[in-house]
């Protein structure tokens with residue numbers, strides 16, 4: 003019987019997704035799993051037997067988990083970026099038919115293969131910055147055929163590159179022009195046709211909504227959640243990004259995995275999240291790009307013990323930023339997270355926001371998704387925005403970068 007390959011790292015500084023271990027550690031992987039994680043002083047001969055030397059020193063973290071992206075899209079929105087610099091707001095541009103809808107036009111025009119080719123380098127950029135799991139949303143198709151097209155592209159991306167892609171149907175992202183003044187009818191389409199079609203093709207792992215004045219009401223989003231529940235799909239929400247509508251509390255009542263953005267979240271919303279066990283996904287890239295001033299209620303979330311995740315929100319409009327470690331930095335500088343909180347936010351808590359237990363943590367039995375960084379301390383990942391620090395990356399037990 004051939005032996006399952008084992009790899010051994012010695013003298014590692016380990017951040018395991020929750021905490022930094024206080025002493026030099028040994029880590030052994032076996033096949034696609036973490037087999038041993040122990041202080042160096044406990045590493046004995048029996049553990050080392052038949053293990054390949056994988057290296058020594060540096061900082062090891064779980065592979066990063068980017069739990070909120072819109073990575074598949076056509077066109078770009080540099081023109082809108084310029085208009086915002088001249089004074090127009092994100093909401094004004096959206097109301098005038100630009101914003102998300104301009105990406106919808108470009109995405110509908112693009113073929114599945116074109117969307118795939120355009121998205122590959124973006125996903126590669128996330129991978130080269132340490133991501134081993136990336137969530138990708140639809141939401142620029144806004145009809146059954148084009149939403150499914152986007153989700154198929156997302157699935158194919160996960161087959162093309164060494165990364166786990168988790169998909170989310172975001173049909174309720176914006177009102178498509180065909181349904182002007184008929185938003186309830188569009189919600190019917192999502193509930194009666196889009197969700198069932200995505201489920202039938204096995205294309206979606208969750209359902210998301212954009213609950214906002216420029217998008218959908220709390221009642222409309224709740225109808226989408228009820229339809230998702232019927233199909234056994236977990237739910238999440240873009241909520242309280244530009245105003246406080248109470249979408250987060252409603253999503254929490256439905257057991258949402260996460261509420262995302264949440265700059266305008268109030269204490270009642272924080273309490274609802276705590277009771278539901280939802281994760282607060284904070285998106286400093288969108289906050290930065292849109293030059294928001296309303297900070298998410300970090301201290302209230304902390305006090306309530308609501309886990310905070312950090313993600314890129316990579317998209318062509320509000321966050322054209324494709325670098326997970328930049329988000330660690332922005333989460334600290336803009337939202338005053340500690341580096342440890344930011345790192346937990348892109349590992350253990352991000353996995354929790356995806357409803358996952360098998361990755362996002364370095365612990366015995368977990369999937370061997372890991373990164374080794376050429377730094378001295380985990381906090382350096384958030385401190386500096388500096389390419390070239392990823393020394394090794396392992397995805398499900400297979401080395402992809404060394």
Ligand code: NIG
Pocket residue numbers: 072101102105212240243288315317318319320321
């Ligand atoms: O997460 N808030 C709504 N949706 C996206 C923006 C998408 C876009 O502008 O294209 C977000 O910020």
Ligand code: FE
Pocket residue numbers: 070071072240315
């Ligand atoms: Fe988003």
